[in-house]
Amino acid sequence: MPLLHVLLDPFALGFMRRALVGCLALSLAGPPLGVLLVLRRMSLTSDVLQHGMLPGVALGALAGGLTVPAMGLGAFLAGLAVALLASWLARVSGGAEDSQLAGVFLVALALGVALVSATRGIDLTALLFGNVLAVNDAALLLMAGAASVSLVGLAVIWRPLVLESFDPGFLKALGGRGGLWHLAFMALVVACVVGGLTALGTLMSIGLMMLPAVAARHFSAELSGQVAAAVALAVAASVAGLLLSFWGNVPAGPAIVLSAGMLWALGLLAGPRASLRARLWRPHYRA
Secondary structure: OOHHHHHHHHHHOHHHHHHHHHHHHHHHHHHHHHHHHHHOOOHHHHHHHHHHHHHHHHHHHHHHOOOHHHHHHHHHHHHHHHHHHHHHHHHHHOOOHHHHHHHHHHHHHHHHHHHHHHOOOOOHHHHHHOOHHHOOHHHHHHHHHHHHHHHHHHHHHHHHHHHHHHOHHHHHHOOOOHHHHHHHHHHHHHHHHHHOHHHHOOOOOOHHHHHHHHHHOOOOOOHHHHHHHHHHHHHHHHHHHHHHHHHHOOOHHHHHHHHHHHHHHHHHHHOOOOOHHHHHOOOOOOO
């Protein structure tokens, strides 16, 4: 089969076009948030979010039926509650933050699986790993809406958030409320992850946000450059993952995350900075 048909034929189908548009929207909004999560050393928080949303999805389905708005709202409230709980426990207990994060997301995951198993009509595999066939107009609206809210919100809080990430003491001296910006930032992260639930699943939706963000450091040293690189990598992973899902009969979520993982591995091995190639082939200067 000609390469052009392999690349274009899947997107002649309506459900594939909807999935592509939704994933492209998330590719524009998610990676900038991921870059800031890496900058703030909060990458593990993403694991808390993706596991913490599962009980909210089940409770939303029980309360409002198997609809995208009901399960999306439940996922948003649960994800935000779990993220705030993990952060609060780390502060009040004085213990290591990673141990608090591990405890919260393990309990949330177990509770979510138990609730979903007890709820009839929910396909657990599709919920965990995504289903490109489920991207209907309502799901597309959720993906585009979550991405739009995340982008606009991030633009509003960008300056104080970046300042608080680099020098929280200076922001506090200026009278800035770092806790408020942190709360707003976490709400945007949760909203963006919720947007990807239908196509990517609860366990995979964070991958499109974090893997391009982690890979971006191998392509640029500047924050703005890392954001641009992360978005470009996420777009490439979305297209490649959807093609792999269509032709390989692989769930959309794992296919997109695997594609993003391959791009990260490429950057790690051969990227222009902080890569294996850059370390091995440093120029040597003679005195």
